[in-house]
Amino acid sequence: MSHSIEFDLKRTEILNFAADLFMTKGYEPTTVNMVLKAVGIAKGTFYYYFDSKEAVMDAVIMRVIDAEIKQAKVIVANKEMAPIEKLISVLFSKPKSEDKKVIIAQLHQPHNALMKQRAMQRTLELLCPIYEQIIIEGNQTGDFSSPAPLSDIQFLIAGMQTLYDLSGLQDSKIEVRLSAVLTTLFCVLGIDEAKITKDQVAARIMQQL
Numbered sequence: 303m304s305h306s307i308e309f310d311l312k313r314t315e316i317l318n319f320a321a322d323l324f325m326t327k328g329y330e331p332t333t334v335n336m337v338l339k340a341v342g343i344a345k346g347t348f349y350y351y352f353d354s355k356e357a358v359m360d361a362v363i364m365r366v367i368d369a370e371i372k373q374a375k376v377i378v379a380n381k382e383m384a385p386i387e388k389l390i391s392v393l394f395s396k397p398k399s400e401d402k403k404v405i406i407a408q409l410h411q412p413h414n415a416l417m418k419q420r421a422m423q424r425t426l427e428l429l430c431p432i433y434e435q436i437i438i439e440g441n442q443t444g445d446f447s448s449p450a451p452l453s454d455i456q457f458l459i460a461g462m463q464t465l466y467d468l469s470g471l472q473d474s475k476i477e478v479r480l481s482a483v484l485t486t487l488f489c490v491l492g493i494d495e496a497k498i499t500k501d502q503v504a505a506r507i508m509q510q511l
Contacts, residue, residue, distance in 0.1 A: 313351045316341050317365075320358045328413035329359055359417055367424045374432045385440030386498055387506070392433055393462065394510040422463060430456045437491065447492030454490050461486060480504055 319340040323332045334355050338348055352358050377388050408414050433455045440446030448454045462483060484500045487493065493503075 309351075312347075316343070316348065316351055317358060317361050320355075321362045321365075324359065324362060324414070324417065325408050328408070328411060329417045330413040330415075356416075359420060363417065363421050363424055366421075367428055370425075370429055371432060374429060378432060378435050385436055385443060385445050386493070386503065388436045389433075389440070390503065390506050390510060392436065393458070394507045422460065425459060425463075426456050430459060433459070440491070445494055445497055447494070448490070458487065458490055480507065483507075 316337065320332070320337045323336055323340060327336070332355070334345070334348060337355070337358070338345055341348075352361070374392050377383065377391050380388065383391070408417070430452060434452045437446055437448050437451035437455055441448055441451065484504055487503070488495065488500060
């Protein structure tokens, strides 16, 4: 086995055990020593692969972000979907991987505040420029009239992942929260209601949840 393959395998093993601990115990309560014990390695071995516990957290988050980037690029390139359909798909689709489902659930826990902050940062930096292409396309087709596509999608993402999060809500609460989401979405992007109404967008969003 080559050195590079062996390195990648061991790094992945450490990452997997650390991710499990972050998800079950929480990021803040998890210590490097807990990771060492779970993997069965010495402290020097851990620091050969990662500079710190925070570096492991970044790697855990980037696994999810990388998968999201691949999925977003496929949606952006889909010629059969209208811009609004693409936008609904990237913003409201249920997580497909188990990793992301667990991470999303755990990010709302108080002991994972730093993970949530870092996940948001990576999303705004790496995913939003891809989502921006959907807004630009919508401007070109006349479906949207966004003056600042990147800033607008970053604003929407930040808002929906904090103030307007729809995950885990009961139906009645989803309806109330969704009304606020729609008002913000239509206002920020300047969506042409002559082409698609709030009720139509709401129905498509509910299909994704």
